Amino acid sequence: MSVNTLWEQCLTYLENEFLNANTPQQFNTWIRPLQATDNKGELVLLAPNRFVLDWVKEHFIEKINNAIAALSTTSPPPTVAFEIGSMSAAPKIQAVTNVAATSSATGQQNRETTAEQNNYQSNINRNFNFETFVEGKSNQLALAAAKQVGNEPGGPNNPLLIYGGVGLGKTHLMHASGLQLLANDPSAKVLYLHSERFVAEMVRALQTNKMNEFKHFYRQVNALLIDDIQFFAGKDRTQEEFFHTFNALFERQQQIILTCDRYPKEISGMEERLKSRMGWGLTVAVEPPELETRVAILMSKAQQFNIELAYEVAFFVAKRIRSNVRELEGALKRVIANSKFTGHAITLEFVKESLKDLLYLQDKLVSIDNIIKTVAEYYKIKVSDILSQRRNRSVARPRQMAMALSKELTNHSLPEIGDAFGGRDHTTVLHACRKMKELVESSMDVAEDYKNLNRILTT
Amino acid sequence: MNPQQLPLAGLPLRDSATFESFFAGKNTQVVSVLQAMITGDYPEQFIFLWGEAGAGISHLLQACCHSAAEQQLASMYIDLQHKADYSPQMLEALEHFQLICIDDIDLILDDPQWQQAIFHLYNRLRDSDRQLIVTAHQPPQTLDILPDLRSRLSWGLCFQVQSLSDEEKIQALQLRAHNRGFELSGEVAQFILRRVPRDMKQLFIIFDTLDEAAIQAQRKLTIPFVKHVLGV
Numbered sequence: 067m068s069v070n071t072l073w074e075q076c077l078t079y080l081e082n083e084f085l086n087a088n089t090p091q092q093f094n095t096w097i098r099p100l101q102a103t104d105n106k107g108e109l110v111l112l113a114p115n116r117f118v119l120d121w122v123k124e125h126f127i128e129k130i131n132n133a134i135a136a137l138s139t140t141s142p143p144p145t146v147a148f149e150i151g152s153m154s155a156a157p158k159i160q161a162v163t164n165v166a167a168t169s170s171a172t173g174q175q176n177r178e179t180t181a182e183q184n185n186y187q188s189n190i191n192r193n194f195n196f197e198t199f200v201e202g203k204s205n206q207l208a209l210a211a212a213k214q215v216g217n218e219p220g221g222p223n224n225p226l227l228i229y230g231g232v233g234l235g236k237t238h239l240m241h242a243s244g245l246q247l248l249a250n251d252p253s254a255k256v257l258y259l260h261s262e263r264f265v266a267e268m269v270r271a272l273q274t275n276k277m278n279e280f281k282h283f284y285r286q287v288n289a290l291l292i293d294d295i296q297f298f299a300g301k302d303r304t305q306e307e308f309f310h311t312f313n314a315l316f317e318r319q320q321q322i323i324l325t326c327d328r329y330p331k332e333i334s335g336m337e338e339r340l341k342s343r344m345g346w347g348l349t350v351a352v353e354p355p356e357l358e359t360r361v362a363i364l365m366s367k368a369q370q371f372n373i374e375l376a377y378e379v380a381f382f383v384a385k386r387i388r389s390n391v392r393e394l395e396g397a398l399k400r401v402i403a404n405s406k407f408t409g410h411a412i413t414l415e416f417v418k419e420s421l422k423d424l425l426y427l428q429d430k431l432v433s434i435d436n437i438i439k440t441v442a443e444y445y446k447i448k449v450s451d452i453l454s455q456r457r458n459r460s461v462a463r464p465r466q467m468a469m470a471l472s473k474e475l476t477n478h479s480l481p482e483i484g485d486a487f488g489g490r491d492h493t494t495v496l497h498a499c500r501k502m503k504e505l506v507e508s509s510m511d512v513a514e515d516y517k518n519l520n521r522i523l524t525t
Numbered sequence: 526m527n528p529q530q531l532p533l534a535g536l537p538l539r540d541s542a543t544f545e546s547f548f549a550g551k552n553t554q555v556v557s558v559l560q561a562m563i564t565g566d567y568p569e570q571f572i573f574l575w576g577e578a579g580a581g582i583s584h585l586l587q588a589c590c591h592s593a594a595e596q597q598l599a600s601m602y603i604d605l606q607h608k609a610d611y612s613p614q615m616l617e618a619l620e621h622f623q624l625i626c627i628d629d630i631d632l633i634l635d636d637p638q639w640q641q642a643i644f645h646l647y648n649r650l651r652d653s654d655r656q657l658i659v660t661a662h663q664p665p666q667t668l669d670i671l672p673d674l675r676s677r678l679s680w681g682l683c684f685q686v687q688s689l690s691d692e693e694k695i696q697a698l699q700l701r702a703h704n705r706g707f708e709l710s711g712e713v714a715q716f717i718l719r720r721v722p723r724d725m726k727q728l729f730i731i732f733d734t735l736d737e738a739a740i741q742a743q744r745k746l747t748i749p750f751v752k753h754v755l756g757v
């Protein structure tokens with residue numbers, strides 16, 4: 067019996083043992099993830115990381131040895147060794163394409179992945195291209211910049227820094243630029259990675275004395291795309307290393323694209339010299355999409371999923387789900403799954419039914435009470451002030467803001483909104499909405515407050 | 526000794542946490558989607574399940590791991606109830622696995638380290654085309670966690686796992702009895718349900734006690750016997 071067959075039998079044996087002890091969870095956490103491999107007749111069990119390895123050795127080694135002793139057909143039974151690593155099988159779903167990949171790790175044992183081994187992986191996701199990106203007022207500047215960089219890398223827009231809230235398409239734009247760079251020059255070394263991986267690989271390089279390889283690897287690329295650089299905050303050594311990588315690439319006019327969840331100057335724990343360099347090229351914001359863009363996004367996603375979506379249905383969903391593109395996509399996926407598993411056509415009624423829970427939740431999250439509370443907190447006044455009859459500006463302005471937001475974010479009628487604000491007339495609500503519209507257009511401060519509150523209430 | 530017989534030797538085989546032993550009730554679609562997701566017949570990378578305690582969510586996650594193993598796919602289940610003993614380091618390099626199941630994410634609301642670690646794991650799984658199922662007692666939009674993680678959790682398919690009605694709980698007990706090789710009458714099941722805590726976890730624990738007592742006494746599960754064992 068091969069050691070792999072032996073381990074398979076051990077798994078069945080141990081699964082039952084854990085079931086009998088009423089702890090199938092323990093089995094699925096610690097035993098099932100172990101992968102067996104044969105080292106000249108020795109059974110090597112691979113644990114994905116140090117923590118799992120230590121835990122298994124400390125808690126389950128006896129159980130494992132007993133199972134092996136009971137099931138092995140050889141005498142003495144094979145010895146067992148533990149190592150960190152995993153047999154990385156090919157993914158089940160093929161979405162990410164390592165565009166410049168020339169070697170495949172399928173079925174290969176992938177023990178210690180070093181930067182050098184990743185040489186050929188660009189990590190660019192083909193699905194995140196310009197064609198599938200929906201343009202709107204909220205993102206058109208960022209889109210134009212990403213295209214420009216994709217076509218003319220290393221120019222005045224180096225580095226390109228895209229910032230904005232969660233789920234608004236920053237990563238998508240970054241990949242799309244990368245794809246464009248590759249389309250223009252298939253031999254270009256374009257590397258996408260999340261900031262966390264940069265940190266992790268640097269730590270590993272430090273531990274294994276491979277800093278020179280690390281430095282060389284990142285400094286020889288033609289374009290470096292790093293996502294969510296806010297996670298560099300507080301990590302001084304990473305920042306130091308990134309700073310030098312940045313300089314090396316910049317001097318050679320190689321393109322750098324970064325994303326961040328806020329305006330980079332606002333990141334605390336980030337070195338000034340790094341912040342200042344990030345501002346050397348072009349910094350663009352992506353804002354939450356407006357209604358028309360949300361509708362267009364839904365229509366485009368539906369097309370990608372090969373689903374026919376009526377405009378009125380897309381409009382309904384987009385009107386109700388305002389926070390970010392991910393949630394919009396989640397809602398659409400839910401509708402599609404329901405339709406697929408019930409065989410029902412995607413009509414407006416069907417969508418209302420499918421998204422009942424989600425819509426109920428949205429309504430609850432943006433109830434008038436919640437709006438009043440949030441606005442009061444924002445302006446540091448009391449809820450009772452908003453509901454009071456007082457008319458001085460420090461109270462009246464927040465009140466009008468809360469009324470306008472109630473009309474914008476809920477489906478309540480004007481008389482209902484008036485009632486909720488201490489029994490006011492619906493014409494007062496109407497006046498407040500008109501006044502706010504006017505102020506948002508004429509005053510930067512009010513526009514900023516309105517935008518902030520909208521974001522707080524809908525994300 | 527024939528290895529195939531080993532699990533049966535001496536110990537009774539308990540109900541494995543599989544899809545077959547799950548009484549779906551109103552959750553048939555959730556079960557279908559999970560099954561299809563793991564076999565690769567439904568192209569979804571991320572699923573979020575939420576529901577009341579005792580709705581069977583942990584059972585579903587065990588079933589997913591079991592099913593993945595049947596497809597020769599590597600998986601790992603992480604129960605955040607034990608996070609005090611665990612460390613976020615256990616999430617390192619899990620992107621080599623096809624399926625990761627994280628149970629009770631609402632238990633890390635006050636733990637930024639875990640939140641960040643799960644956020645990074647999510648990204649790595651996404652970039653490696655792997656699958657992730659996360660669960661909580663509340664929908665993702667209401668979780669007070671890292672906004673980047675919250676928005677990602679609402680990105681995939683999200684389902685509420687509905688708790689069973691009393692009628693369905695009786696059927697669930699009967700299914701479990703059937704899987705163990707005996708039939709439980711409606712009256713007896715009803716009798717149990719009316720006298721013990723009615724969440725499924727407790728119900729199954731009591732069912733186990735009754736079943737063991739019946740085996741030891743070599744008796745059938747009748748109302749008088751249940752009365753006797755439960756002392757009611």
